[in-house]
Amino acid sequence: MSNKENIPKLRFKEFSGEWEEKATGQVLKIGSGKDYKHLENGNIPVYGTGGLMTYVNDYLYDGVSVCIGRKGTIDKPMLLSGKFWTVDTLFYTHSFKESIPEFIFSIFQKINWKLYNEASGVPSLSKATIEKVKVNVPKKQEQEKIASFLSSIDKKINQLSKKDELLQNYKKAMMQKIFSQKLRFKKEDGSDYPKWEKYELKEFLIERVEYPEELLPIYSLTIEKGIIPKSERYERAFLVKSDYEYKTMKENDFAYNPMNLRFGALARHKEKLDVMVSKYYNIFYCNEKLNSYFAVLYFTNYNSIQFYNKMATGSLEEKKRVHFREFLKFKFSFPTIEEQTKIANFLSSLDTKISQNKKALEETQRFKKALLQKMFV
DNA sequence: GCGGGCTCGCCTGTCTATTT
């Protein structure tokens, strides 16, 4: 009853009075994105729902604007400024009335857009829907104060994500150099490690064909996230038809899917837990001559994936696969186990840095989210 | 200009028939 007052929990003390509830359509206008294909190359950025796409020689709008997806990703608004173009699945906003885009951007980040999804299939929003969404706004001065305060946090977030990107790129670049042997490590005493020698993979890999005696947690292989619980991917309770069609996977085992190895579907099971996965995966582990951490990066680096693509067999492009027998016969150059360990240590120290930075980033994002909850009505 | 259907690419597989 008493929440008639439109006042945020947390507020700069120089401001008072209620915020006003308005329809989004009252405070801004929405512009539609357009096809950009007829345009020539230039230096005006083109944005799609997923972000920057390309550059053209004409612009749709010049100024600060909040953009939001029309189809596909509809809950990731972005703030653009200067001259830009948006594709037809991305709305932009303009003609702000008694409001400023930076403030609206914060509000838009708070809104659960999926609730406004009208489509049954691919999520989508329409102009009319967005215009009807209610927003609570204070006077412009307060908006500016809040926006500038939040922008300092955004700045921090940007710095951290930029750092993340740099670290990721650095790791990628280093891996390229290391695996192509353009960059070599030296022993502690300064001398060189021996030359890398070509070996068939069967020198290092041992297949594990074990069928679980009791039901174990069902796991699944993904390119992005590695070996993860099946429930994170599928709604359904099973992975394969019968309980007899699973294989056991233990800590440090590798799995790859013959159909998808050429896309990089190979990962190491990092948990202590024994799990079961589809029998269609090939499961194997490294002997004492191959460092697992080194191996997983080596097997999934760009050049290796190119190689699998070349070697995959099958009549049609989409039916190509890499059989385990063939896989075992692939010849790769390997350093000694000592050098592998050195490389693994170096790369894992990078991983540590990356995950520390990611932690800081996530913390800042959480902090911002909490502020958004408190500083807005 | 706007909304909605279409389609394609990508990812991620599983199941079955045939050959070895």
Next chain:
DNA sequence: AAATAGACAGGCGAGCCCGC
């Protein structure tokens, strides 16, 4: 019986395009 080839499966995002 195991390995391999071939076929079938389906979610989902987003660009493309068309009709109103």
